[in-house]
Amino acid sequence: MPAAQFDYIAPTTVDEAVAALVNGGKDTRVMAGGTDLIVKIRHRMLFPTCIVNLKRIAGLDAISVDKKNGLTIGATALLADVAANKGIRRHYPTVAEAAGATANVQVRNMGTVVGNLCNASPSADNAPTLMAMGATVDIAGPSGGRSMPLDQFFQGPGVTALETGEIVIAVRVPPPPAGSGTAYHSLSQRGKLDCSAVGVGTMIVLNDDQCTDARIIVGACAPVPMRTRAAEKMLIGKRMTDTLIRQAAQTASEETSPITDVRASASYRWKMVAVLAIRALTDARQMALRKSTSK
Amino acid sequence: MKHDISLTVNGDTYTLAVEAWRTLNEVLREDLNLTGTKLGCGSGDCGACTVIVDGKSVSSCLTLAVEMDGRRILTVEGLAPSGETLHPIQEAFIEKGAIQCGFCTPGMELSALHLLKTNPLPSDTQIRSAISGNLCRCTGYNKIVDAIAEAGRRMDPPSKTGR
Structure with missing residues (x-):
């Protein structure tokens, strides 16, 4: 089968990249790692006329961890670099774990966290944790820059809130609140390296053993990574007992709308949401308690 | 349109003109005759096409050759350059x-x-x-x-x- 043909540019500034996207129109596609884009072209799901490679833009791969401003992950920061970053592992351990649980070594050496978000797969391994932690995306575009909460960024499978000519240049995570704990659990057929069939990310905040805030995000069980707000509500203002965790996990499962596909059946996904939510909430509670006792 | 690239493979520098859609895997195998690098699935799942670019293992089937301008690549042929002493x-x-x-x-x-x-x-x-x-x-x-x-x-x- 002859390869689909396209042209290629590698701008050295964000402005040049935006200009290339505006001039090229909707058949011009941004590429960071290419691990989703090239597969989609090979599988004839996309027919771009031009690819704009972001990896030659200096500084776009920056990762910064700051007590006041939180975590910033640049658009071309590799999954492998996020997974191995000491500051992220220390202060945002679940962000590092989710990046390290994405795909395999080779893909993590090419692919990026922001690319995983922009591909907007409902199963994106990095989305649940980042959404749970209240992340925002910084967007550059022809009419200037803007930011938006990550949980408004996803619009459907493969569809984001980006307009023509816009590029996500970074994802930012606020500093974790005092007393918070996070966790991400996922399941897939080949260990953790293929697309997740189910993923659950959470952040909870404890004051003593009282839950004062909770976010639970389920991946791969709705058209977008999905917040399960009823389950979150059940936890807030209560003592986070094992029983309550089980009840909230069951509610989270009932809120999702999984489908049957090649990776798992809907009924399996429903069951596993509850199981993974129990694990994630239990782990997050443990992290929150550990942090409060080590103060 | 072809793009001029210069890349180093197993210590040898090559200057090539490549079309944007050709992968590193294709260029290694077809243009440089380095057929030690295999092509399996073509979608980053099987790892048969793994090469090392600037110290990092990547899937050559998902890497565009045009991106490799200025990069250093190691393939299996480079593990035992003499062909006599193995790695x-x-x-x-x-x-x-x-x-x-x-x-x-x-x-x-x-x-x-x-x-x-x-x-x-x-x-x-x-x-x-x-x-x-x-x-x-x-x-x-x-x-x-x-x-x-x-x-x-x-x-x-x-x-x-x-x-």
């Missing part, structure tokens, strides 16, 4: 019976090299995790894991003195 990883693969049909071997060996460079004495779990992106349909993996552990011991200087 310790290759020796260990032969001795431990880690090769059957051989199709996954180049990718496995480069994934092993990528691991051993940062973690010279990995545990079995770390080895399995490091090769989780490389499929082998013959060996059942145990002998590959043994070979990589053995290669690590041989490549790690302290082990030569009995540690």
Whole structure:
């Protein structure tokens, strides 16, 4: 089968990249790692006329961890670099774990966290944790820059809130609140390296053993990574007992709308949401308690 | 339109004109005749096409050749440049019976090299995790894991003195 043909540019500034996207129109596609884009072209799901490679833009791969401003992950920061970053592992351990649980070594050496978000797969391994932690995306575009909460960024499978000519240049995570704990659990057929069939990310905040805030995000069980707000509500203002965790996990499962596909059946996904939510909430509670006792 | 690129493969610098849609895998195999790098799935799942670019293992089937301008690439041919003395990883693969049909071997060996460079004495779990992106349909993996552990011991200087 002859390869689909396209042209290629590698701008050295964000402005040049935006200009290339505006001039090229909707058949011009941004590429960071290419691990989703090239597969989609090979599988004839996309027919771009031009690819704009972001990896030659200096500084776009920056990762910064700051007590006041939180975590910033640049658009071309590799999954492998996020997974191995000491500051992220220390202060945002679940962000590092989710990046390290994405795909395999080779893909993590090419692919990026922001690319995983922009591909907007409902199963994106990095989305649940980042959404749970209240992340925002910084967007550059022809009419200037803007930011938006990550949980408004996803619009459907493969569809984001980006307009023509816009590029996500970074994802930012606020500093974790005092007393918070996070966790991400996922399941897939080949260990953790293929697309997740189910993923659950959470952040909870404890004051003593009282839950004062909770976010639970389920991946791969709705058209977008999905917040399960009823389950979150059940936890807030209560003592986070094992029983309550089980009840909230069951509610989270009932809120999702999984489908049957090649990776798992809907009924399996429903069951596993509850199981993974129990694990994630239990782990997050443990992290929150550990942090409060080590103060 | 063709793009002029200059890349270094196994220490040799090549200047090529490539079309934007051609992959590194295609250019290595078809233009440079370096057919040690295999093409399996073409979608980043099997690891047969693994090469090392600037010290990092990547899937050459998902890498555009045009992106490789100015990069340094290591393929399996570069593991034993003389063709006579084998790399310790290759020796260990032969001795431990880690090769059957051989199709996954180049990718496995480069994934092993990528691991051993940062973690010279990995545990079995770390080895399995490091090769989780490389499929082998013959060996059942145990002998590959043994070979990589053995290669690590041989490549790690302290082990030569009995540690």
